[in-house]
Amino acid sequence: MIRFEGAVVRYPRAARAAVDGVTLDAPVGRVTAVAGPNGSGKSTLVRALLGRIPVAAGRVLVGDDDAAHLDRRTFATRVAVVPQREEPAFPLRVRDYVALGRYPHGGAWGAATPEDRSAVDRAVARADVAALAERRTDELSGGEWQRVRIARALAQEGRALVLDEPTTFLDVAHEMAVFELLAALAVEGVAVLLVSHQLNLVARFAHHIVLLNRGRVAAAGTPADVMQGSTLEAVYEWPLVVSRDPAVGAPTLVPLRAARRLP
Amino acid sequence: MTRLGDLSAVRFWLPAAAALVALLTAAVAFGAVPLSPHAVWRAVLGAGDETTVAIVRSLRMPRAALAALVGAALGMSGAALQGSLRNALAEPYLLGVSGGAAVGAVSAVALGVAGAAAVPVAAFAGAAVAVGVVLLVARAARGRADPRVLLMAGVIVGAFANAAIMVALADAPPNTTRGALWWMMGSVAGADWPRVAWLALYLAVGGGALVLWARDIDVLSLGEEPAAALGVHVERASRRVYLAASLLAAATVAAAGLVGFVGLVVPHIARGAGLRGHRAVLLGAALCGAALLVGADLAARVLRAPAELPLGAVTALVGVPFFLVQLRRASA
Numbered sequence: 285m286i287r288f289e290g291a292v293v294r295y296p297r298a299a300r301a302a303v304d305g306v307t308l309d310a311p312v313g314r315v316t317a318v319a320g321p322n323g324s325g326k327s328t329l330v331r332a333l334l335g336r337i338p339v340a341a342g343r344v345l346v347g348d349d350d351a352a353h354l355d356r357r358t359f360a361t362r363v364a365v366v367p368q369r370e371e372p373a374f375p376l377r378v379r380d381y382v383a384l385g386r387y388p389h390g391g392a393w394g395a396a397t398p399e400d401r402s403a404v405d406r407a408v409a410r411a412d413v414a415a416l417a418e419r420r421t422d423e424l425s426g427g428e429w430q431r432v433r434i435a436r437a438l439a440q441e442g443r444a445l446v447l448d449e450p451t452t453f454l455d456v457a458h459e460m461a462v463f464e465l466l467a468a469l470a471v472e473g474v475a476v477l478l479v480s481h482q483l484n485l486v487a488r489f490a491h492h493i494v495l496l497n498r499g500r501v502a503a504a505g506t507p508a509d510v511m512q513g514s515t516l517e518a519v520y521e522w523p524l525v526v527s528r529d530p531a532v533g534a535p536t537l538v539p540l541r542a543a544r545r546l547p
Numbered sequence: 548m549t550r551l552g553d554l555s556a557v558r559f560w561l562p563a564a565a566a567l568v569a570l571l572t573a574a575v576a577f578g579a580v581p582l583s584p585h586a587v588w589r590a591v592l593g594a595g596d597e598t599t600v601a602i603v604r605s606l607r608m609p610r611a612a613l614a615a616l617v618g619a620a621l622g623m624s625g626a627a628l629q630g631s632l633r634n635a636l637a638e639p640y641l642l643g644v645s646g647g648a649a650v651g652a653v654s655a656v657a658l659g660v661a662g663a664a665a666v667p668v669a670a671f672a673g674a675a676v677a678v679g680v681v682l683l684v685a686r687a688a689r690g691r692a693d694p695r696v697l698l699m700a701g702v703i704v705g706a707f708a709n710a711a712i713m714v715a716l717a718d719a720p721p722n723t724t725r726g727a728l729w730w731m732m733g734s735v736a737g738a739d740w741p742r743v744a745w746l747a748l749y750l751a752v753g754g755g756a757l758v759l760w761a762r763d764i765d766v767l768s769l770g771e772e773p774a775a776a777l778g779v780h781v782e783r784a785s786r787r788v789y790l791a792a793s794l795l796a797a798a799t800v801a802a803a804g805l806v807g808f809v810g811l812v813v814p815h816i817a818r819g820a821g822l823r824g825h826r827a828v829l830l831g832a833a834l835c836g837a838a839l840l841v842g843a844d845l846a847a848r849v850l851r852a853p854a855e856l857p858l859g860a861v862t863a864l865v866g867v868p869f870f871l872v873q874l875r876r877a878s879a
Binding site for chain 1: 629630633634635762765766768769770772773775776777778779780818823824
């Protein structure tokens with residue numbers, strides 16, 4: 285559904301390209317995760333997908349269309365993006381905020397159609413935020429706000445859902461709830477592209493992991509392929525071991541204390 | 548998004564409309580020849596003695612109407628700028644937009660291309676340049692995200708505009724200078740029906756465009772990246788909102804000089820009363836701005852009667868404390 289083909293993205297006056305020839309595929313029905321250290325180009329991929337920064341070489345495809353040539357609204361009806369940071373300048377009622385997800389579907393006046401209202405109802409129910417619908421966006425906790433933002437993206441009803449660090453600042457329960465929701469959406473036929481620091485959770489939920497380092501793909505494949513101690517140690521430049529979590533059987537990264545650095 | 552119904556009708560629209568009607572009546576009733584509200588409405592409808600009808604219809608009504616339109620235009624301009632710039636302190640006067648418009652208008656008069664139609668066009672050109680410069684300065688200072696940096700850029704551009712006008716007026720005859728000074732402090736004393744008519748036209752064009760783009764402003768107020776994710780052409784949509792807001796501010800400057808802080812205060816009143824989507828906030832700010840400025844002009848005439856205070860001074864006396872409260876909130 286979303287494909288990066290040899291994409292190169294360069295910020296003005298930057299010494300090296302932030303994204304340097306990345307190829308990855310986020311197909312329908314799968315959770316595809318992009319992981320990597322700070323500054324490895326993860327968020328730049330999202331910005332390039334949104335057209336906020338031009339792709340210098342290669343291309344970004346949405347379905348069969350080049351994202352750069354897609355009408356912005358058409359793009360937003362196919363791909364819903366939850367950016368890393370977002371704060372309304374002025375508080376909105378949660379339901380009205382979720383209804384902004386219908387913006388790309390609306391005409392000039394943007395009057396809500398019955399179809400819009402039922403899409404908002406479905407999104408609110410799916411993201412489990414019905415109890416918050418009448419609250420104000422500035423009265424929500426971090427976990428509630430994150431779920432409300434996902435509800436807004438779901439209201440767009442695109443085939444693809446892109447999330448940039450959706451679980452930063454969330455506690456364990458809220459984090460798990462978000463990952464469970466993403467896994468369920470993939471089963472329902474959504475292409476989920478997830479940018480995340482949480483390698484251990486990603487290893488449990490993603491079908492395919494792309495590990496970025498300095499703008500390039502350092503490793504890609506199933507969690508078992510990518511979660512190799514030597515690979516991760518080289519990318520993160522920190523001593524670590526990968527063990528198998530005894531409870532769930534997933535590969536788990538365990539960073540070591542600097543003092544106990546192995547020879 | 549726009550829910551004109553529910554509680555906001557009781558909490559906002561009805562009281563605001565009633566306040567506007569009451570203030571308009573009081574504004575027309577007060578003057579050297581005081582009139583009762585009853586006499587005012589009879590004269591508006593053309594009944595009563597000729598002198599009263601003349602006073603009401605050709606002297607006092609245009610002034611009250613001009614004040615209402617200036618307030619409505621400034622309120623909408625402020626609401627649009629606050630939403631699209633994501634800045635609770637934004638308004639045309641503090642952002643230097645009105646100052647730029649004043650330079651444009653003064654240049655037009657100085658160059659002799661004056662005429663009721665040309666002055667607003669020149670003011671609009673000046674306002675558009677000012678918006679561009681303010682945004683460039685703020686971007687160069689890497690402070691578009693910080694509301695205070697944008698305001699600082701606006702105040703600097705406004706100060707430069709003031710200086711430019713003073714220089715232009717240096718060798719003007721004393722009469723012109725005195726008139727220009729009044730104008731720079733804002734006044735609706737020169738109101739007549741033609742001026743009311745063309746300001747109404749500019750308000751219809753600029754305000755209508757903003758109401759049409761209200762949903763774009765809703766999305767822009769989420770931030771650049773979320774707005775782009777929802778399918779807005781961020782740069783294009785922002786630019787046309789800035790231009791429409793500048794057009795409104797420029798038209799008020801051409802009609803009544805520099806009146807500050809109305810655009811700052813009234814969107815907050817509208818949101819405080821529970822209005823949320825920008826279509827409602829824009830219309831609410833227009834209604835509230837009209838009532839506020841009619842009231843301010845009445846106060847300007849009443850407080851030191853028979854002397855008259857500059858309108859911009861009255862709005863600043865109300866607006867500056869309000870600004871300080873908002874600044875405290877924005878910095879928190």
